[in-house]
Amino acid sequence: MSQPTRILAVDDSRATLEVIKRNLVPEGYEVYTCERVSEALPLLEDYAIDLVITDYRMPQSTGMDLIRHVRANYPDTEIMMITGYPSIPGAVEAIKDGAGEYLAKPFTTEELLSAVQRIVERLMRRRVLSSGDTPPDNFGIIGSSQEMEHVFQRIGKASSTDANVLISGDSGTGKELVARAVHYNSARRASSFVPVNCTAIPDSLVESELFGHVKGAFTGAKDGRAGFFEIASGGSIFLDEIGDASPNMQAKLLRVIQSKEFSKVGSSRVHKVDTRILAATHKDLRRMVDEGTFREDLFYRINVVDIKVPPLAERGDDILVLVNHFLTKFAKAMHREAPQLTDDALAVLRGYSWPGNVRELENLIQRLVVIVDHDLIDVTDLPDAMRFCLPRAGGSNRSLAEVESEHIQRVLTSVGGNKTRAAEILGINRKTLREKLRRIDGVEGE
Structure with a gap:
C-alpha cells in the first residue's frame, strides 16, 4: 500500500483510545479517534478508512450499529470489535455482522498489534487480488514484487543487445517465459524463436537435430531436413536445461557458437550462423564447471548476460496476483464464474513453500476450478500436504x-x-x- 493504513478507533473510554493510538502510531499506522458513533460517521465519509476498531457498548448507538453501517456502506473496510464485556453470543453476533476480529479488554500490546496485523494482511491480500493483472510494460509476465522487478530490468538490458543470455532458476519458475520476453522485445522479434529441450535429444542424433542433414546422409534419411540452428536463423534458439546436455552436445554447441558456422550431416557445405543463444538451467553450472561435468569455455560463451528467476515462495504477493490470473483463465475456459478463495485459503497459498513454483500453482488452480463445485474455495478444498504446511512466526533462525x-x-x-x-x-x-x-x-x- 502506497499510503499508511488508516485506522478509526471508536470507544467511549478516552483511556482505551489513548492506548490504541499510543501503540499503533509508532508502528506506522494513521490513527483517528472519537468517543461516539455519531462522530465516526463523518470521518468515514471524509477519509478512506481501512480499519474500524469499535467498542461493543457505547451510549446512544452501539458498536454493533456501527458495524452494520460500515458493512452496508463501506464493504472494503475491515472491522475489529473490542469490549470489556466479553461473551460468546456477543462475539458470534459481531463476527456474523462483519467484524474480522474480536478482542476482549483488557488486552495486551502484543494482542492488539497481532490482531491489527492479521486484519491488515487480509486487507492487502484482497487488494492484491482486485488489482488486476500485470501492467503491459512487464513483458507480459505477471508479477510486481521487488524480485521480479530485478528480472524485468535484466530482460530490458538483454533485449537491447545481441549478447547470449543464461537464465537460471528452479524448475517451474518460468524460464522460457523470460527467454521469450527477451526475444520478442529484441531486434530479432520478427524472426523465429526456436525452443530446444537439451534432455530430449538422443546423443546419436545431436548433430542432425542441431544442424540438419541432407538426403541419404544416413540410413533412413529419405529426405533432407533443416536443423534447429538453421530454423532459428536471424532469430533466437532457446536451449532449455542446457545443464543436462551431454558432453557431445556441449562440444557441438561450443563449436557453432565460436565459429558461427555449421555443416549439415552428410554435406561439406558451410552455413553461416546468425542465431542468438538463450540458454536456461535449473542446475548450478558454476559448480558443474568446477566438478568437470560442464565445459568451462561453453559456460562463459553462454553466460554473457545472466538472469536469475526467483522461486515463487520468494515473490511475496505475486502469488495472489497469479492465483487471480489462473482462476480467471481456467474459469473462462470452463464457461463458469471464477470461484473466490476465503482469507484462510489465501493465507495458506501465500505461506506455502511451492516446491513446484508457478507450474505447481497453475496446476493447483486448474484442479480446483475443475473439481470444486461451490463458489467459495476454503482451506478444506486444498491438498492435505499444503494445508499442513503453514509457516510459523518467528523467522528463519531455526535449525x-x-x-x-x-x-x-x-x-x-x-x-x-x-x-x-x-x-x-x-x-x-x-x-x-x-x-x-x-x-x-x-x-x-x-
Whole structure:
C-alpha cells in the first residue's frame, strides 16, 4: 500500500483510545479517534478508512450499529470489535455482522498489534487480488514484487543487445517465459524463436537435430531436413536445461557458437550462423564447471548476460496476483464464474513453500476450478500436504531439525495421532515416521 493504513478507533473510554493510538502510531499506522458513533460517521465519509476498531457498548448507538453501517456502506473496510464485556453470543453476533476480529479488554500490546496485523494482511491480500493483472510494460509476465522487478530490468538490458543470455532458476519458475520476453522485445522479434529441450535429444542424433542433414546422409534419411540452428536463423534458439546436455552436445554447441558456422550431416557445405543463444538451467553450472561435468569455455560463451528467476515462495504477493490470473483463465475456459478463495485459503497459498513454483500453482488452480463445485474455495478444498504446511512466526533462525519436528507434530495433531495418515501426508513411510519420532521424543513410539 502506497499510503499508511488508516485506522478509526471508536470507544467511549478516552483511556482505551489513548492506548490504541499510543501503540499503533509508532508502528506506522494513521490513527483517528472519537468517543461516539455519531462522530465516526463523518470521518468515514471524509477519509478512506481501512480499519474500524469499535467498542461493543457505547451510549446512544452501539458498536454493533456501527458495524452494520460500515458493512452496508463501506464493504472494503475491515472491522475489529473490542469490549470489556466479553461473551460468546456477543462475539458470534459481531463476527456474523462483519467484524474480522474480536478482542476482549483488557488486552495486551502484543494482542492488539497481532490482531491489527492479521486484519491488515487480509486487507492487502484482497487488494492484491482486485488489482488486476500485470501492467503491459512487464513483458507480459505477471508479477510486481521487488524480485521480479530485478528480472524485468535484466530482460530490458538483454533485449537491447545481441549478447547470449543464461537464465537460471528452479524448475517451474518460468524460464522460457523470460527467454521469450527477451526475444520478442529484441531486434530479432520478427524472426523465429526456436525452443530446444537439451534432455530430449538422443546423443546419436545431436548433430542432425542441431544442424540438419541432407538426403541419404544416413540410413533412413529419405529426405533432407533443416536443423534447429538453421530454423532459428536471424532469430533466437532457446536451449532449455542446457545443464543436462551431454558432453557431445556441449562440444557441438561450443563449436557453432565460436565459429558461427555449421555443416549439415552428410554435406561439406558451410552455413553461416546468425542465431542468438538463450540458454536456461535449473542446475548450478558454476559448480558443474568446477566438478568437470560442464565445459568451462561453453559456460562463459553462454553466460554473457545472466538472469536469475526467483522461486515463487520468494515473490511475496505475486502469488495472489497469479492465483487471480489462473482462476480467471481456467474459469473462462470452463464457461463458469471464477470461484473466490476465503482469507484462510489465501493465507495458506501465500505461506506455502511451492516446491513446484508457478507450474505447481497453475496446476493447483486448474484442479480446483475443475473439481470444486461451490463458489467459495476454503482451506478444506486444498491438498492435505499444503494445508499442513503453514509457516510459523518467528523467522528463519531455526535449525532444520526444529522446523521438521514442529511440522511433524502439527500433522500428527491434525489427524488425531494417526501415524499411517500422517505418514501419507508427509510423503514418507510409516517406518521413517517412527524413526523421526524416536529422534524427536528420545523414545521409540508405535
